[in-house]
Amino acid sequence: MTATADRVRSGPTAPTTSTPATRIREQARTRGDAVALRDKHLGVWREWTWVDYWEHVQLAGHALLALGVTPGDRVAIHSENRPEWLITDMGALAVRAASVGVYPTNPAAEVAYLLQNSGATVLLAEDQEQVDKALEVLDQCPDLRTIVYVEPRGIRGRYDHEALMSWEEFLALGAAHRREHPGAVDELADAAEPDDLATLIYTSGTTGPPKGAMLTVRNVEFAIQVLVQEGAFTDPPPGPDDLSLSYLPLSHVAERIFTTWFNAAAGTQVNFAESIETVPQNLREVQPTILFGVPRIWEKLLASVDTRLSGATRLKRANARFWLKVAGGIGDTLVRTGGEHTAKTRLLYAVGWLFCYRALRERLGMRRVRYASSGAAPVAPEVLKYFMGLGVPMHEVYGMTENTAVATGNRPGRVRLGTVGEAHPGTEVRVDEQTGEILTRHPGVFAGYWRNPEATAAVLTADGWLHTGDVGEWVEGTHLKITDRMKDIIITAGGKNISPSMIENELKASPYVKEAIVVGDGKKFLTALIGIELDTVGEWAQRRQLGYSTYRDLTEKPEVQALVKSVVDDVNTRLASVEQVKAFRLLPKELDHEDGELTATQKVKRSAVTTAFADLVDGMYGRGAA
Numbered sequence: 001m002t003a004t005a006d007r008v009r010s011g012p013t014a015p016t017t018s019t020p021a022t023r024i025r026e027q028a029r030t031r032g033d034a035v036a037l038r039d040k041h042l043g044v045w046r047e048w049t050w051v052d053y054w055e056h057v058q059l060a061g062h063a064l065l066a067l068g069v070t071p072g073d074r075v076a077i078h079s080e081n082r083p084e085w086l087i088t089d090m091g092a093l094a095v096r097a098a099s100v101g102v103y104p105t106n107p108a109a110e111v112a113y114l115l116q117n118s119g120a121t122v123l124l125a126e127d128q129e130q131v132d133k134a135l136e137v138l139d140q141c142p143d144l145r146t147i148v149y150v151e152p153r154g155i156r157g158r159y160d161h162e163a164l165m166s167w168e169e170f171l172a173l174g175a176a177h178r179r180e181h182p183g184a185v186d187e188l189a190d191a192a193e194p195d196d197l198a199t200l201i202y203t204s205g206t207t208g209p210p211k212g213a214m215l216t217v218r219n220v221e222f223a224i225q226v227l228v229q230e231g232a233f234t235d236p237p238p239g240p241d242d243l244s245l246s247y248l249p250l251s252h253v254a255e256r257i258f259t260t261w262f263n264a265a266a267g268t269q270v271n272f273a274e275s276i277e278t279v280p281q282n283l284r285e286v287q288p289t290i291l292f293g294v295p296r297i298w299e300k301l302l303a304s305v306d307t308r309l310s311g312a313t314r315l316k317r318a319n320a321r322f323w324l325k326v327a328g329g330i331g332d333t334l335v336r337t338g339g340e341h342t343a344k345t346r347l348l349y350a351v352g353w354l355f356c357y358r359a360l361r362e363r364l365g366m367r368r369v370r371y372a373s374s375g376a377a378p379v380a381p382e383v384l385k386y387f388m389g390l391g392v393p394m395h396e397v398y399g400m401t402e403n404t405a406v407a408t409g410n411r412p413g414r415v416r417l418g419t420v421g422e423a424h425p426g427t428e429v430r431v432d433e434q435t436g437e438i439l440t441r442h443p444g445v446f447a448g449y450w451r452n453p454e455a456t457a458a459v460l461t462a463d464g465w466l467h468t469g470d471v472g473e474w475v476e477g478t479h480l481k482i483t484d485r486m487k488d489i490i491i492t493a494g495g496k497n498i499s500p501s502m503i504e505n506e507l508k509a510s511p512y513v514k515e516a517i518v519v520g521d522g523k524k525f526l527t528a529l530i531g532i533e534l535d536t537v538g539e540w541a542q543r544r545q546l547g548y549s550t551y552r553d554l555t556e557k558p559e560v561q562a563l564v565k566s567v568v569d570d571v572n573t574r575l576a577s578v579e580q581v582k583a584f585r586l587l588p589k590e591l592d593h594e595d596g597e598l599t600a601t602q603k604v605k606r607s608a609v610t611t612a613f614a615d616l617v618d619g620m621y622g623r624g625a626a
Contacts, residue, residue, distance in 0.1 A: 017192045019217050020224070020264035021057060021094040025189070027267055028054035034240065036263065037083050038286075039272040045285075048083055050267075056083075056171070060091025061185035063174030067122055067146050071096035071188070074118045074200060076144075078102040078111065078134070079126035081246045081272050084150050084167060086260055088124045089199070089250075094189040098197040100212070101251030104130070105593045110210075112137035118200055118212060118450065119143040128154035135161065194218035200450055201253050201401045204599035212450030213401045215253075220261065222426070222444040223404040227257060228265040232424040233397065234290065234371040235412045240267040242289045243368075245282055247273035248297075253401045254376050258292045280304065283365020291372045295379035295505070296602055301364060302386055303511035303536045308363070310539050323356035324389075331389030335381075339393065339415035349391055357391055366392050373397045373409070377603065378482060378501045380509035381417045388415075396420050398482065402459065403466055404444035408480050419479035429480065436471045437486060471499075488606065493524045496578045503528075503571070503579060510567045511536045515591055517609055518581065519617055525582040527620040529613055530564055531591060537563070555586040585616040 027036065028050040037048040048056075064075060075092040077099055079085050089099040100118045102111060104126070111133045115123065121143050125131045131149050138144060147163050148170045149155055156166065165173075177184070196217045202210035231237030244262065248255040262268045268290065273282040279297075293301075309320055330345045330352075341349070349357065361367045366387075374384065375397040384394045393412065398420030399405030407429060410421035423429040427442040445466045448456035459467045471489065472482045484499040491497055500518035507516040507530065515531030534551055537560060541548060548554040555561075564586060572580040591597040596608050610617055 017194055017196075017217060018221060019093055019189065019192050019196075019198070020220065020261055021061075021090045022189050022192070023224075023264040024050070024054050024057060024090055025186075027264070031240065031267060034267070035269055036267075037086070037270050037272070039083055040274050045271075053083075053087070056087045057090045057094055058178065058185050059171045059174035060087050061094040061174070061188070062177040062181070063170045064091055064095055064097060064122060065181070065184055065188075066173050066177040069095060069097050069121060072197060073097045073122075074100050074120040076100040076102055076115055076118060076120035076123045077250075078104065078106075078130045079124060079150065080104050080275065081248075081250050081255075081259070082126070082150070083272065084124065084126075085250050086263075086270075088148075089260065090264075093192075093198055094185050096188050096192055096196050098199050100200045101202075101249070101256075103249050103251045106133075107594055108133040108136045112140045113209060114202060115141040115144055122146045122148065124148050124150065127151035131155055131159070131164070135159075135163075138163065192217055194221070195447075197447070199256070201251065201256070203401060204603050211452055211455055214447040214450055215401075215404055216447050219404045219444045219446060222442065223257060223406050224261050224265045226406050226424050226426055226444070228262055230425055232406075232411075233373065233395070233409055238262050238266040238268050238290060240269075242266070242268040242370075243271060243286060244268055244290050244292075245271050245273055245279070245286050245288045245365075247276060247279045247282070248292070248294065252376070253399075253405045254292060254294075257405055258290065262290070280365065284363065285365075287362075287365055287368045289368050289370050291366065291369050293372070293374055294376045294602070295374055295383070295508075296377075298374055298379060298383050298387065299508055299511075299514075300533075302383055303533050305360070305364070306511040307536050307539050310543060320356055320360070323352045326352055327357070327386075327389030329389075331385040334388045334415075335385055335417045338413055339388065339395075339410075340413050353391070361390060361392070366390075369393070371395070371412075375399065375405075375420075378484075378505050380505035382506075382509045384417060398480065400468060402446045402468075403440050403442070404446065406442060406444040407438075407440050407468075410479075416475060416479040419475050419481045421480065422478050423480070430465075431472055431474060431480075435486070436473065436483070438468045438470045438472045438480070438482070439465045440468060441465045490518065490521045490526070492520055492526070492578065493522055494578070498526065498579055500526075503575065503581065506571045506574065507567060507581075512540065512563060513567060515587065515604060517604055517606060519610060519620075523621060526578075526580065527617070528568070528581045528584040529587055529609065529616060530568075530584050531587040532560065532564065534590065551590060552588045555588060561586065583620040585613075585620060587613065587616075 032051040033049050035047045036050045036053045038045050075097050077085055077088050092099045100120050102114050125134050125147050134147050148165050150167045194217050198217045198220045199215050200212040202212050226232045244258055246259040259270050263270045271286045273279050309317055333345045369392055372392050373395045387394050395410040397409040399407040406424055408421045408423050429440050441464045469486050470482050471484050471486050472480050475481050484501045490500050503518050504516040507513050512533055514533040517529045520526035568581050568584055
């Protein structure tokens, strides 16, 4: 992408209220020729400078004004991660409108709900698939007037609908509006107020219809202050030399932080993955310095190491297994020291770097990672320790949409494995003495749920405390440990309170287990529904010349059943008797969002899964079980 610096319009030196949009404008003024974004176009990485970025944000803002968008309106975005996502998001913010992210995997019925509930007036739809969903439900969304599509294939020349507009037409409309009203976007951007709605982020909907969490400019700027400027995550704080890979859905608050807000405030370079399937390849190409992943990503990367080793020569396998064993010892030490190396581990790692770790980290795309974190769901400590031993500085962090993802984090040098770290600066975190629920209070706590005052009242107290719904406890008086979600706690027939997520994470630490759902509420003992990791179990089966045709066929092999039983038995040795899984069944299919078994963020919908596979659950307890 190319543009000239004279396209960056002048305005007040310091607007009354900063927003990510005005921060991008400032980056364009001070670092205009530096690279802000990179995406792949026809297989080649394409660079967008800060001037390019702000130029397109301006055009998008002007186009939205031409389409009748006014302050407070909502603009929906239904797309994979790409520059147009950020441009539309920031263009809406620049004219004091709010973005609404729609997950690319959302089926038409969920798209209808989100568009209708949010009252979005304009929708950015990535391609024909997303346009088809929008047109299918358009009559249910009375506020939606315009659908802007990015990829013309299958649409241009075949679709004739007055609501449709191409991305090129959208930008041309913006250019025409700018010629007539040259200062309109800058004036609105500088008039932003702290209580302006910046974005609606819909919850995952594990227990009911998604709710739109209202994040204001004040919320977002507080998150930027704590996480970026004060470096609550990284030390030193993120800056222009840092690179990130954007691959998790931008509809999720965590990815919005690491992609949009880090980029706008710290000037980090964002590289967009081509798709979720190409993440391993794109990681190797980009070699980011800052990497965030949900537990599933880290578990998948760990499983990929096992798969690669199985296909290596005997000599390479022996070398790797030796140094991975050494890495395990290094990880044990780092766990004890809070992440700080000793003289011995530093020496061991230096030698291991020559023989194994450098090549392995290069292959994983983590050779330059200086800060890595896991969040959005609990993760097994063994997974984090594994990467720590390889030299990847891992930190588990905690936050949620309703507090703009600002709560706690493990700081460099003060890591306590199994915890989500210490409270961030400027935040209050407490654990209710009666219920064990975690509550937070700070300027990043959201303004409430969109058009849902009852749900808002249920989680926000009059004095500003947010009920997170998570149960936790303090470790060493400083670090917070999350034990489970309040609604997921299992109470056995014997009255014992069990945290299923802890057991599930232990099971999912195995490279052979993808999903684990522990069952046992009101029962005499615990059982589990387990989904296998197709790649690693498939590779394991091939090495043993076990033929199979489908996922279900593989799960029915006695040898696979025995493999998973060995995983369950191993986990049980580390659990108290009442926590042990006494029986399990393998799921006959991979869980799927479209089947209603997973949320858009790949969280398991427990009730949906146990209902869908009630026959398997009943079989583990026997007919008439309590």
